[in-house]
Amino acid sequence: MTLITTDINLASEMLKNEDVIGMPTETVYGLAGNIYSEKAIKKIYEIKKRPFINPLIVHIKSLECLNKVAINVSESALKLANTFWPGPLTLILDKHSSIPDLITAGKNTVAVRIPNHPVALALLEIVNFPLAAPSANPFGCISPTSAKHVAEYFNDEISIVLEGGNCQKGIESTIIGFRNKQPILYRHGSISVQEIEAVVGKLEILTKNDSAPEAPGMLSKHYAPITETFLTNDVIEFIKKSPHKKIGLLLFKQEIDNQKIIHQEVLSKSGDLKEAASNLYAALHRLDKLNLDIIIAEQFPDIGLGKTINDRLERATKR
Ligand code: TXA
Numbered sequence: 001m002t003l004i005t006t007d008i009n010l011a012s013e014m015l016k017n018e019d020v021i022g023m024p025t026e027t028v029y030g031l032a033g034n035i036y037s038e039k040a041i042k043k044i045y046e047i048k049k050r051p052f053i054n055p056l057i058v059h060i061k062s063l064e065c066l067n068k069v070a071i072n073v074s075e076s077a078l079k080l081a082n083t084f085w086p087g088p089l090t091l092i093l094d095k096h097s098s099i100p101d102l103i104t105a106g107k108n109t110v111a112v113r114i115p116n117h118p119v120a121l122a123l124l125e126i127v128n129f130p131l132a133a134p135s136a137n138p139f140g141c142i143s144p145t146s147a148k149h150v151a152e153y154f155n156d157e158i159s160i161v162l163e164g165g166n167c168q169k170g171i172e173s174t175i176i177g178f179r180n181k182q183p184i185l186y187r188h189g190s191i192s193v194q195e196i197e198a199v200v201g202k203l204e205i206l207t208k209n210d211s212a213p214e215a216p217g218m219l220s221k222h223y224a225p226i227t228e229t230f231l232t233n234d235v236i237e238f239i240k241k242s243p244h245k246k247i248g249l250l251l252f253k254q255e256i257d258n259q260k261i262i263h264q265e266v267l268s269k270s271g272d273l274k275e276a277a278s279n280l281y282a283a284l285h286r287l288d289k290l291n292l293d294i295i296i297a298e299q300f301p302d303i304g305l306g307k308t309i310n311d312r313l314e315r316a317t318k319r
């Protein structure tokens, strides 16, 4: 049984003893371990069932610690860090020689961010070493946005999840890498493309199907519910085409008037894409528990965080 606790000293003791715990961040919960502990890092890969070719994000407590994990930090990387840290931005930088190969999957780059969550920051301060923390979901499953989601996924494998409430952003960090010093978007996330471009100018965008070796995590199928899920821009028409099915809906602003629908999740009644993003995974978790035949999700407007939501929904619906 996994204990959900606010005892940060217990959490830090476990990390110092090379164990793995659930940790809150403002984006999603992470499976955290000391980056310098081979035992902890192996356990993260093992319980997440993550292939060793897919590297982990390193979480640091402050900008002063950046030079312990990364080198050759460019002007534009620093500009992004100064603008968005602590916050949901992950930078892919040249790795410091002390970073174990297990963390970076043998690559010469490392993914780094400073999380903007008081509990995560307090924990990083107490343990005083960087924490590797991939999202706390088994490989391919929906990311967790509450301590309970984590406990449900890893009930037999981790002893504690540090309670930090529901994740305020609710969707992963935006990942930015660099090619010839030019910023590239590796993963859509909590910070929109427009917000990044306002700081560093035009971004190159790696597409989902780009099998670029520098972005090993860009698998097209990911974040998927167990229930078969479809994405459409005409939900009513899709319902008509699915008679005799137990249907759940994932909608942007408004419910649909149809008695046959078992359950409807509306992500933001006021039409706020940030609010919608923060509710997305929790809504998918709820829908996935209802024993539905299918989930039908509505396509979101392709602007701001709508792009991030559509990206996740496309991955969730990939068969
Ligand atoms: O919001 C987040 O980023 C959350 C919270 C817990 O911080 N973490 C998270 O971690 O989403 P994860 O492991 O689920 O996703 C990190 C992605 C993976 O797709 C991985 O392939 C990529 O970052 N990544 C890590 N290191 C990399 C590197 N050196 N080069 C390219 N991609 C890298």
Ligand code: MG
Pocket (backbone or CB within 6 Å): 134, 135, 143
């Ligand atoms: Mg993940």
